[in-house]
Amino acid sequence: MNLNANQYSHLTAKERDSLSFPARVVKERGLLMGDVLDFGCGFGKDVEILAKQGIPIEGYDKHYFPEFPEKKFDTILCFYVLNVLLPEEQASVLMEISSLLKPSGKAYFAVRRDLVYEGFRTHRVHQKPTYQTNVVLPFQSIFRNASCEIYEYRHYNQLQKVASTCPFCNPGEDVELIVESGRTFSIFDKYPVNPGHSLIIPKKHVSGYFELNFKEQASCLLMLNQVKKEVQKRFNPEGFNVGINIGEKAGQTVSHVHIHLIPRYEGDVEDPRGGVRGVVPERKNYF
Structure with a gap:
């Protein structure tokens, strides 16, 4: 898979004056716990607004805020990022977020549910080839409407154990x-x-x-x-x-x-x- 073919994924970032819809949902539900990271924050508007409201939050975006975080976080947000990435890129984001999340932390992924066309298209404003796809994650869904779904992710070894004696199906909570x-x-x-x-x-x-x-x-x-x-x-x-x-x-x-x-x-x-x-x-x- 040629990942360079998706070099314009960042052009899907939007300028906003207000908090994004999924950010409002997780904030209203009291899910922004401890140190927060907005992974793939685009132009950083959610970070700016939430910081002004007293939320200890940082932003990372490969294209706009490229300094990769050095610490681990209690809460990680990843909103409308996966929909514009190729499958291998999606897997890389999931792995990077898992490595940045504290053992007891939670990450929230928002994906679009209103896409009618999958694949590469010419961006209406920038006239560049941009990619979009529907994404279904194997995590707990905590919100869904016609345009958005939000998943909650926790480390595999922090989830409820399955009925098995296999040590790899039931890794201990203390395992890194x-x-x-x-x-x-x-x-x-x-x-x-x-x-x-x-x-x-x-x-x-x-x-x-x-x-x-x-x-x-x-x-x-x-x-x-x-x-x-x-x-x-x-x-x-x-x-x-x-x-x-x-x-x-x-x-x-x-x-x-x-x-x-x-x-x-x-x-x-x-x-x-x-x-x-x-x-x-x-x-x-x-x-």
């Missing part, structure tokens, strides 16, 4: 969630091989990677890329191994598919040559 998307989440390995050893886990409970459909596999690989960035930033490793154990004979001990991202460091083993070939130790060498 690295990033999350609609289909996938990632955590640090409970028994790490090296500092930063991470797991990328689809929410769908199946044993093997090849039981996932294409979209679920793609979601895992997109998250693998994002988690690599997070681990690189935190731990600064000098290399990585990526692996999936599929089946008992391949060493799988938890029958819920997961991808291992293992950072590597100078001197962590005597001879690193051969890498993943070491799963069969006597055949690790090339001679």
Whole structure:
């Protein structure tokens, strides 16, 4: 997917003099708790108005306020952003927001429900190709009318647990969630091989990677890329191994598919040559 094809997504931002409709809804319901971030804030009008009303709020927008936040937030707003993004871009936004949300925090996504045309079109004012699409999220819907729907997102491990003994279907509330998307989440390995050893886990409970459909596999690989960035930033490793154990004979001990991202460091083993070939130790060498 060529993301550069959607280079004019920011042209959908609108100049306003008043609070946006979804901002009014979440404010009237008392949902603006603690430190607030408006992610994809456009020209920043909601940030300006809410700040004047005493709400501790910051704004981030890739195009208009491009300084990426350095801290985590209790409440994150993301209004009418996903509708103008390609699917891979949408997943990236979900992962970025999940990484900026405190463990007990909540994010609110507003999406349009009045779109009659999906795909690229020529923007009426700017005469540039802009993209729009309908979006349905796998989160709790807290408001819907003919033009707007608002979803509430909480970290996967903070939700009510399912009736299962699988540790990946029921990650503990105290487990640090690295990033999350609609289909996938990632955590640090409970028994790490090296500092930063991470797991990328689809929410769908199946044993093997090849039981996932294409979209679920793609979601895992997109998250693998994002988690690599997070681990690189935190731990600064000098290399990585990526692996999936599929089946008992391949060493799988938890029958819920997961991808291992293992950072590597100078001197962590005597001879690193051969890498993943070491799963069969006597055949690790090339001679």
